Amino acid sequence: MPMNEEFKPKIVAFCCNWCSYAGADLAGSSRLAYPADVKIIRVPCSCRVNPMFILRAFEKGADGVIICGCHPGDCHYSTGNYYARRRMAMLFSMLEYIGIENGRTRVEWVSAAEGVKFSTTMNDFVAKIKSLGENVRLGDIRCKN
């Protein structure tokens, strides 16, 4: 990447169909701005997110991955996000353990009514990733350029 060009991070957001995906929709229809660097992938529940999805995203060149689900207690399937919470805690801790910078992964609970929270969360996350810079440790060299 040329030095003078501004770093445009690639961000993958896994959003639960029942809450944060609708939250993103609300953010859009409320005309709240969030960076275009965020690519949303809709999942039926935050607990659908397999740790492999996250590693795959990094491998293929993502600089940050965020998982958005319903607030604990509000899961459409009653308990999915509780399981997701444990899994992600384990995975994030492991990523830190093998030397991946803290902060490239995040979990946020965003309801369908929280368009504002969705927008601020994304702005905040993108700013964080920008400060961390490009993901060089997890990307696969074959997926570059």
Next chain:
Amino acid sequence: MQELINRAKELLADGTVARVLGWKKGDMSYNPEVAYFNNAEELEGFVYNGFCAANLSKYLIEASKLEGKTLVFLKPCDSYSFNQLLKEHRIDRDKTYVIGVGCKGKITVEKIRDLGIKGIESVEIDENCENITVKTLYGDKTVAYADAMLERCHVCKGKEHVVSDEVIGESRDTVDAERFAEVERIEAMSPAEKFAFFKAELSKCIRCNACRNVCPACSCRKCVFDSTKFDSAQKANVDSFEEKMFHIIRAFHVAGRCTDCGECSRVCPQGIPLHLFNRKFIKDINKFYGEFKAGEDAETKGPLTNFTFDDVEPCDAVKGGN
């Protein structure tokens, strides 16, 4: 050892069991292999000594499909794997007869070689498992038993069998190291150091899958990494991200189910300390969700198939990562 053979013969003779799963003498003194014994005559080849490190519990998945009961010898640590497999309904308890065998720590010829000993002709272990006499082409050597012991035995889980029909033989306390010391040492490193450490270790990986295939917790009929529809270079060692992904995901898949039996590290042809991944998960689980020993019983819910309403948030788990 003779006691084990005699008991096995008895159980075969009275029809309690149809076969015996144990270890057979190898062609060298240090390479016994896992074997089935179907009659008293075959049992003459049975062996049980310090080199019988193989955890037999995973073999019982296949043995459970056979006619009749299988007699199996389990060391204290193997009994945890056995329980875990029972919990996952991979072993049929009614098809197994478990004899818990005493264990004084297991050794491996690799460790003896690491001490610079070459051309080993024979290895003799003294009665109390204190010293090993190694006869080599280049002279005789004596090695302290503890120096040839597997890493897992230095942090042994205990002398008790958590499941057994009967116990034969004494076990010995072999603990002389702190189980999580190495994990803590890595946690204290800077991200760059951690990354360099794991890169150096994992770039040795040849993707032979020995760690997966030996692992009693890896009992899926078809592994996700073997799927032809799955976009992974499962056999290629592309010295980049794939190895890390394989090992992280493998450790993740067994998180909360891994009994820390140490077989993965024992079998790795490149000597990668794979237990460091599993132990990190165990440490985290203990810290965040309460002390948990996989395989301690065959009923409790595993930590990752369970939850409480006020679990730690993933981001806080990382911040408080020490």
Next chain:
Amino acid sequence: MLKIAKVDLSKLYAAIAETADLFVPAKTAGQTNYTLWSDETVVDMDTLKTVKSPKDVFFPQSENLYTVNKVDKKYKITPEELCNRDFVVFGMKACDIQGVKVLDKVFLSNPVDSFYKARRDHGTIVALACGEPEESCFCKVFGIDCAEPDADVACWFVGEDLCWKALTEKGEALTAKVAELLSEGDESAVEAKKAEIRAIVEKLPYSNLSLEGWHGDATKEKFDSPVWDELYKPCLACGTCTFVCPTCQCYDIKDYDTGHGVQRYRCWDSCMYSDFTMMAHGNNRTSQLQRFRQRFMHKLVYFPANNDGMYSCVGCGRCVDKCPAHLNIVKVIKAFQKEEAAK
């Protein structure tokens, strides 16, 4: 016969590396494997056997074949360039060199594998006689003399020196490049060393293993033997034996989706794996017994049948050392001997 003092070896490595890539056994994270030499490399000539054989250098575990990229709605195919840089492999043992000869039979016969051939053409092998053969070695069984490796250059460690003898044109060319560092050596000292090595080989436990009954015409008899029924049972179905083997040559071809194109690569495959030679109709070998049998039948029966009696085992003993289940080709041969004797 030429020589160089052991202490000057780093100078020799540096001199070779000036004109060619140099591969040496080196220790990284506790294990010795062949690596590309650089100033920082910790060369390890003392370890007899690297974990992986040096076949990697000629036939890498994974290598790219071509890349497809999408450019302006069109696909652009870029074949991978063939090896075009000279390289030297330093320290190969006699068994590993025989391993390369086995690979030659496969990859240099028609149709010629251009990737492999390019590497063979550009590679010079500097062999090292085995100073201290180990108990798992059984190269003698296959008629290999580890005291006198047959390569471009043969070397011996004698006392404080490394003795050096060029055997081929390539070897002469390399010798000429590093001639400044070499001085006249003592032929008789090397002969004494050879005798010493051969005496040790005689004492190795596997050196007198008999291969009787293993030949190209034994297919039916060996294939149908009931010995396999019990023999395979401890096998974990991992690929350790095949991946550390200097002669295993099976590979798989796969595509890697890079997100903006496809990389077609080949990587070693193992007959121990459930998806080995998988085809649209399914799989040829559906049980581990069949897979296990395949490996040893290939080494000791099928390969000699197709290659004038040449076995595709070289007795390096890596599988003996590394099999997690302590199962190996020696035990297979011995089990059959036992069966024969029982008859």
